[in-house]
Structures are given as structure tokens and as C-alpha cells.
Amino acid sequence: MTNQVNMDIINKVFKNHKDKKIFVATKEHNTNSTKENKAPWDVKKNCFLTWSNEEKLLDLNELNKWIPEFHPGCGFITGITTNDSNGSPYPSVQCLDFDDVLKDGEPKNPKIDDLLNRLDTYTEISASDKGLHAVILSDYKGPEWGFDDKTFCKGKYYSKDHFIKLTGVVYKNFNKSIEYVNERNVRILKERIGNIVNLPKVSTQSNFSGPFKSWRKILEDCGIPYTDTNYTNQVRVYEDSKTKLCVESLKIECPNTENHTQLSNPYESAHKAILCRWEDGTSSLTCNHNACSPDKKPNLLQMLWDQIHYKENYKKLKMAGWIK
Ligand SMILES: [Zn+2]
Numbered sequence: 001m002t003n004q005v006n007m008d009i010i011n012k013v014f015k016n017h018k019d020k021k022i023f024v025a026t027k028e029h030n031t032n033s034t035k036e037n038k039a040p041w042d043v044k045k046n047c048f049l050t051w052s053n054e055e056k057l058l059d060l061n062e063l064n065k066w067i068p069e070f071h072p073g074c075g076f077i078t079g080i081t082t083n084d085s086n087g088s089p090y091p092s093v094q095c096l097d098f099d100d101v102l103k104d105g106e107p108k109n110p111k112i113d114d115l116l117n118r119l120d121t122y123t124e125i126s127a128s129d130k131g132l133h134a135v136i137l138s139d140y141k142g143p144e145w146g147f148d149d150k151t152f153c154k155g156k157y158y159s160k161d162h163f164i165k166l167t168g169v170v171y172k173n174f175n176k177s178i179e180y181v182n183e184r185n186v187r188i189l190k191e192r193i194g195n196i197v198n199l200p201k202v203s204t205q206s207n208f209s210g211p212f213k214s215w216r217k218i219l220e221d222c223g224i225p226y227t228d229t230n231y232t233n234q235v236r237v238y239e240d241s242k243t244k245l246c247v248e249s250l251k252i253e254c255p256n257t258e259n260h261t262q263l264s265n266p267y268e269s270a271h272k273a274i275l276c277r278w279e280d281g282t283s284s285l286t287c288n289h290n291a292c293s294p295d296k297k298p299n300l301l302q303m304l305w306d307q308i309h310y311k312e313n314y315k316k317l318k319m320a321g322w323i324k
Pocket residue numbers: 254255256257260271273287288289291292
């Protein structure tokens with residue numbers, strides 16, 4: 001944990017925004033509360049302010065003047081819009097706030113670096129040493145949103161009224177200027193990392209009433225290969241002699257093959273899973289590999305949806321020119 005702010009970096013990164021009153025000096029309240037206890041600090045009067053105090057906002061020059069003397073923390077408020085000298089609105093500073101994504105300075109999931117490479121914007125390590133802040137400029141005015149580790153990391157997108165504490169500790173080589181991301185690309189970004197949060201939880205032996213589109217169409221649209229099986233239109237009989245008609249059945253690569261021990265079974269068929277849609281609208285994805293046995297409870301359908309969304313969004317990002 002560090003409370004020291006590297007003002008050299010902050011000054012460099014925010015140099016085009018130094019006249020904007022978006023910065024706040026903060027201090028920690030001395031409370032035993034485990035909740036967030038930092039508050040805006042009035043550097044001139046030496047007292048705490050509330051977040052609604054207009055006078056909490058400083059420009060970069062003011063911040064520089066006071067920071068060395070008082071060593072409080074500082075940061076910026078997301079979403080404050082200003083006008084340029086001609087009166088046209090300027091995009092606001094917004095932030096992707098990744099929580100608990102680093103271990104010993106490395107991302108727990110390499111997809112975070114992929115995403116940051118595409119964003120190519122100033123990114124710093126948060127005061128906890130475990131989080132990241134990717135700072136962008138945007139006109140996006142939609143709702144803020146959260147993403148969780150069912151996607152590939154936890155975090156939030158802050159577009160308005162949130163205080164982001166700055167450290168000036170640059171993450172890897174993201175010592176960049178703050179990049180502009182247009183509204184459309186923010187929405188693509190959202191789909192890329194936030195969309196899956198709202199999907200229902202499904203189990204291996206699944207109950208998921210899908211938005212149906214056939215599986216065939218879903219897989220084709222995102223480029224996941226499949227073959228037909230002969231279960232389609234067959235009736236499955238359960239122990240209690242209830243029956244269920246299989247309306248669609250396809251064989252795909254098991255989305256959990258990463259956890260299959262390849263050596264223990266070299267046959268390709270050992271890494272295939274059967275995807276079925278039943279007459280009641282539920283789907284199931286079953287793999288006979290040990291790694292996917294029900295007691296291990298891998299969520300195969302969720303894994304498949306992760307794959308589908310990853311591929312779909314990869315396609316969209318490519319179309320939008322985010323990936324070469
Ligand atoms: Zn499997």
C-alpha cells in the first residue's frame with residue numbers, strides 16, 4: 001500500500017487537462033470503519049469537505065501547489081464535462097477500474113493485458129497494488145456498469161461522479177497519454193467484458209431457457225465447429241420414466257479441454273462434448289472426460305457461452321478496427 005503520489009507522472013499524463021477542475025485532494029478519515037473512509041480535503045482551510053462541496057474541485061496547478069506540503073492523496077472525478085475555448089463540449093475523463101486483478105504485479109488473467117493493449121491508454125496500479133485504473137476520454141453518457149470474474153476479471157466502468165484515487169504508478173509500459181474512446185467503442189468494450197454478467201447460471205446438466213436461435217446458428221455465427229449427432233429427434237427416458245425429446249444435438253469440442261489430461265486419453269473423441277437442446281427449451285452440454293465428471297462440477301454451458309461471447313466480441317472489435 002502506498003499513499004505517495006507520483007506527481008511527475010500525473011502532471012505528464014494530464015498535461016492537456018491541467019486547467020480543468022476535475023481533481024480532488026483527499027485524506028483518510030481516522031475511523032475504524034472498514035468502508036471507504038477517504039474524504040475530500042480542503043487544502044486551503046485544512047479541513048474535510050463533503051463530496052458535494054463544489055470547492056473540492058481543483059485544477060492541476062492548484063493540486064501541485066498543495067500536494068507536496070500536505071501529502072494528502074489525490075485523484076479525479078469521472079465524467080465532469082467542460083467546454084473548450086470555443087464553447088464546444090470536451091469529452092470527460094472516465095475510468096475502467098479493475099479490482100483485484102494483479103498478483104505480484106502480473107495480471108491473474110492475461111486477457112487483461114490484451115484488453116489494455118487494445119485500449120492503449122494511460123494505466124496505473126491502484127493504491128492497493130492489486131487493482132488497475134485505465135483512464136480514458138469519452139463522450140459516453142450511458143449508465144455505468146460492473147463486470148465480474150465470470151467474464152475474465154472484476155471491475156467497474158465509471159463514467160460519472162466517481163472519485164478515482166491516483167497513484168502515478170504506471171502499469172507496465174502503459175505510460176501513455178489518455179486516449180479518446182468514442183461512445184460506440186465504449187459500448188463494444190462493455191459487451192466485450194461486461195455482457196456475460198447477466199447470463200443465468202447453468203450447470204453441466206443444465207437448465208437454461210435460451211433466447212433461441214438454434215445452437216447450430218449460434219455456433220456458425222461465431223465460428224465454433226460442430227458435427228451432427230444422431231440424438232436429434234430421439235426421446236430420452238429418465239429413471240422416473242419421464243421422457244424428453246431432444247430437438248437438436250451437436251458434437252463440439254469440450255470447452256473444458258484445458259483441464260483434460262491429454263496424455264491419459266489421446267483419442268480425439270475423448271475431448272468432444274454433446275450439446276443438446278430439449279423440447280422444454282433447456283440445453284445440456286455433457287462431456288464424458290474425467291475432468292468434466294459431475295462431481296467436479298465444471299460449468300460447461302457457461303464455458304461455452306464465454307467462448308461464444310469472446311468470439312463474437314472479437315469479431316466486433318476487429319470490425320471496429322480495434323484488432324488488426
Ligand atoms: Zn470435457
